[in-house]
Amino acid sequence: MKRLNMVIILAVAVAVVFAGCSRQEQKESAKLQVVATLFPLYDFARTIAGDRAEVTMLLPPGMEPHSFEPKPNDIVRISRAGMFIYTNRYMEPWAESLLKGMDRQRLRVVDAGQGVQYLQNVAGDEHDHDVPGNHGAEGHAGVVDPHIWLDFSNAALMVDNILAGFIAVDPANAAYYRMNAAGLKGRLAALDQRYREGLADCATRVFLHGGHYTFGYLARRYGLEYHSLSGISSESEPSAARMAEMVRQIRSSGVHYLFAEELLSPRLTDTLAAEAGVAVLKLHGAHNLGKDDVQRGVGFIDLMEQNLVNLRKGLACRSK
Amino acid sequence: MPVEIVATERLACGYREGYVLEDISFTVNAGDYVGIVGPNGSGKSTLVQALLGLVPISSGSARLFGSRCDNFSQWGRIGYLPQSLHLLNPIFPATVAETVALGLLSLKRFPRRLTRQDRETVETTLDVLGVYDIRSKLIGELSGGQQQRVLLARALVNDPELLILDEPTAALDPETRERFYHMIADVNRSRGVTVLLVTHDTGVIGQHASKMLYLDKRMLFYGGFDDFCHSPEMSSLFGEHSQHLMCHRH
Amino acid sequence: MNLIEILSYGFIQRALLAGTLIAVLCSVLGVFLVLRRLSLIGDGLAHVTFGSTAIALALQLYSAASLLVSLPVVLLASLGILKLTEKARLNGDAAIGIVSAVGISIGIMLASVGGGYNVDLLSYLFGNILSISYEEVIIAAGLFCVVMVLLWLFFHDLLAISFNEELARVSGVRTNLISAVLVMLTALSVVLAMKLVGIMLISSLLILPAVSALQLARSFRACIVLAALQGGCSVVAGIFVSFLTNLPTSAMIVMINLLFFCCSCGVRRLITIRNIG
Numbered sequence A: 001m002k003r004l005n006m007v008i009i010l011a012v013a014v015a016v017v018f019a020g021c022s023r024q025e026q027k028e029s030a031k032l033q034v035v036a037t038l039f040p041l042y043d044f045a046r047t048i049a050g051d052r053a054e055v056t057m058l059l060p061p062g063m064e065p066h067s068f069e070p071k072p073n074d075i076v077r078i079s080r081a082g083m084f085i086y087t088n089r090y091m092e093p094w095a096e097s098l099l100k101g102m103d104r105q106r107l108r109v110v111d112a113g114q115g116v117q118y119l120q121n122v123a124g125d126e127h128d129h130d131v132p133g134n135h136g137a138e139g140h141a142g143v144v145d146p147h148i149w150l151d152f153s154n155a156a157l158m159v160d161n162i163l164a165g166f167i168a169v170d171p172a173n174a175a176y177y178r179m180n181a182a183g184l185k186g187r188l189a190a191l192d193q194r195y196r197e198g199l200a201d202c203a204t205r206v207f208l209h210g211g212h213y214t215f216g217y218l219a220r221r222y223g224l225e226y227h228s229l230s231g232i233s234s235e236s237e238p239s240a241a242r243m244a245e246m247v248r249q250i251r252s253s254g255v256h257y258l259f260a261e262e263l264l265s266p267r268l269t270d271t272l273a274a275e276a277g278v279a280v281l282k283l284h285g286a287h288n289l290g291k292d293d294v295q296r297g298v299g300f301i302d303l304m305e306q307n308l309v310n311l312r313k314g315l316a317c318r319s320k
Numbered sequence B: 001m002p003v004e005i006v007a008t009e010r011l012a013c014g015y016r017e018g019y020v021l022e023d024i025s026f027t028v029n030a031g032d033y034v035g036i037v038g039p040n041g042s043g044k045s046t047l048v049q050a051l052l053g054l055v056p057i058s059s060g061s062a063r064l065f066g067s068r069c070d071n072f073s074q075w076g077r078i079g080y081l082p083q084s085l086h087l088l089n090p091i092f093p094a095t096v097a098e099t100v101a102l103g104l105l106s107l108k109r110f111p112r113r114l115t116r117q118d119r120e121t122v123e124t125t126l127d128v129l130g131v132y133d134i135r136s137k138l139i140g141e142l143s144g145g146q147q148q149r150v151l152l153a154r155a156l157v158n159d160p161e162l163l164i165l166d167e168p169t170a171a172l173d174p175e176t177r178e179r180f181y182h183m184i185a186d187v188n189r190s191r192g193v194t195v196l197l198v199t200h201d202t203g204v205i206g207q208h209a210s211k212m213l214y215l216d217k218r219m220l221f222y223g224g225f226d227d228f229c230h231s232p233e234m235s236s237l238f239g240e241h242s243q244h245l246m247c248h249r250h
Numbered sequence C: 001m002n003l004i005e006i007l008s009y010g011f012i013q014r015a016l017l018a019g020t021l022i023a024v025l026c027s028v029l030g031v032f033l034v035l036r037r038l039s040l041i042g043d044g045l046a047h048v049t050f051g052s053t054a055i056a057l058a059l060q061l062y063s064a065a066s067l068l069v070s071l072p073v074v075l076l077a078s079l080g081i082l083k084l085t086e087k088a089r090l091n092g093d094a095a096i097g098i099v100s101a102v103g104i105s106i107g108i109m110l111a112s113v114g115g116g117y118n119v120d121l122l123s124y125l126f127g128n129i130l131s132i133s134y135e136e137v138i139i140a141a142g143l144f145c146v147v148m149v150l151l152w153l154f155f156h157d158l159l160a161i162s163f164n165e166e167l168a169r170v171s172g173v174r175t176n177l178i179s180a181v182l183v184m185l186t187a188l189s190v191v192l193a194m195k196l197v198g199i200m201l202i203s204s205l206l207i208l209p210a211v212s213a214l215q216l217a218r219s220f221r222a223c224i225v226l227a228a229l230q231g232g233c234s235v236v237a238g239i240f241v242s243f244l245t246n247l248p249t250s251a252m253i254v255m256i257n258l259l260f261f262c263c264s265c266g267v268r269r270l271i272t273i274r275n276i277g
């Protein structure tokens, strides 16, 4: 896999240099250019920007984000932009070293996760067998969970950080950006409220996921018990023992649904579900979108609404 | 009435840069032992490879057992010992017996499976060539002389009518070389196998071969050994003294 | 956790069954490939599969239907590797390198032209030994039978061309045909088995059992049997050790093969030293 990735990176470098050269010329417009790494940042930034700035997403559609590394063409894009937004150094570990080489006078860098209360996933790749619950006992040396956007209060904080970036780079439009950000935060608060109500009265609070550790923040905010098959890195492969343990967890918790992640192949999730005799429901981690969703213009809040529908089905929640 | 085994007419081989071989016409009859000699790069190996269809023929024609070389298919009648001994992969895990058994494939049709009788044939051949005792050794573990003997066993195991050897003694010490030549001569005499032997060792081959073919891109001589020794072309080529040494039979 | 309990899981049973079949067929093919200096062909053909799957997606063919594109393309690529080694007189690894680079860049080009994919292509290309379905066990068994029957039919021809191609031709072996059979069987196995157990496992099972067997085998037959044994045992042992140590299964199988290889080297050294002494 690693070797394959290397070859892909090299080939991409060659391929995109050609594709990139032609594309960049027409984009040298007067508007503020903003590059965001992942989909939530991109969606928040384009909402705040409205028609006063041009926001693009670094990740190509469909690509798995955790193993993503920027290619030469991406670096050119970032260096030509006026603002660069990334999630945090746990999600994009390549960002810090890459930014060292850039002209910080011209390029405003936004760490969207600044000020967020980070959570840890227990023991990284393998879940500790003895520790029940989701976000392991305090004091456990775990891996920091980067999926902060899945707690909507964090999402609001990310909106603030992005807004501060816009105001610093383009103070002339500050009022316009503030207005857009306020609208977005209002919609996020309403979403949070719908989650609170929608997940208040459920037959089970155990929430089992056949993918990598993604929904820790969401689970904590709404008081759910969350278990995932693999650790934080979506490249890590589960052991036979972890698969068997997951099957036992599904059986003993009495749930009827297992959740599957987006973009990646659901083979392991399907295997677990078949083994334990439960059905599979999709749950979108919103790291990135597929090509069709991009063309349809799907937004972060749309994804989360769909997730709420599936979560309520999976946990057998009753309406008030 | 002599039976024709190998015949070529105005045979030429080579590429755009020029011919490696040109205008070769000769006939080998059943029971002949032909020594193919000539300096390095004279096209000796190319000649036998062309006869075996391993290199393409540019013009002229060549026949084996009466059928054209480029669509020859009666491989069971031929035994071949190639020059490229050093190309054998030293880690190849085949035993001596397995290697020799490969020589029987030319007698088989698809799917080529070996029978118990085939294994007996292999053992007999191993015995005849004095390599029975090392039959379970790996081919890569043998000395050059042993390897050559095993490959000769492989070339003889299908009881061929024509044996083609390309520089078979290049890697051998003089003593082993002498024994090897006696073995070939014996195969030729007692079994009536026609032999084509490529060598640059003109002096030694002369003691065994019944005919000599002297090659230097073109065929400069083809005939009996005595004629070779008295040929004025050859003496002008070698000098009379060398020719005398070469032709002095022990 | 006891043995009965481990074996009670369906996915473990399927992993043992399909994994062993695939391991045995890869190990046996691997002996011929290593001897023909084509040991990296597994990786190379995996890259071509990546490119051809991108073509299939561009033609709106998904999952099983994408095999309609990738299988013929990969079969042709395997023949292309063979032609390059014959006609251009390239080494096997150089030929494989060229073909695999072309495969990768086609995939990348199509991705940038088509504006990305709906899914992460790589994750769909490579399976995991723990997620084999019932249908895939049958695919593995079918593949195993096809490869084994053809290897049995062509065993001596394959042995002959691996030993020396010139000699094989003069023994009436149609060397071009037999080489083509070998690489096409490999292509078929890579395309199908990659979706089942992932490329890491395929490419290491094409190399490691063969090179270990080459260290120890005292005959060609023994070499084939040893390689097949190592391949099969490594899968069974890997699955159980993965259970006991809680480490990823495929990586464990590769490590066990590596261990076998180190042991074979050690044993060979001991034998050599004793023979000299």
Ligand SMILES: [Zn+2]
Binding pocket: A066, A147, A212, A213, A214, A232, A234, A285, A287
């Ligand atoms: Zn993630």
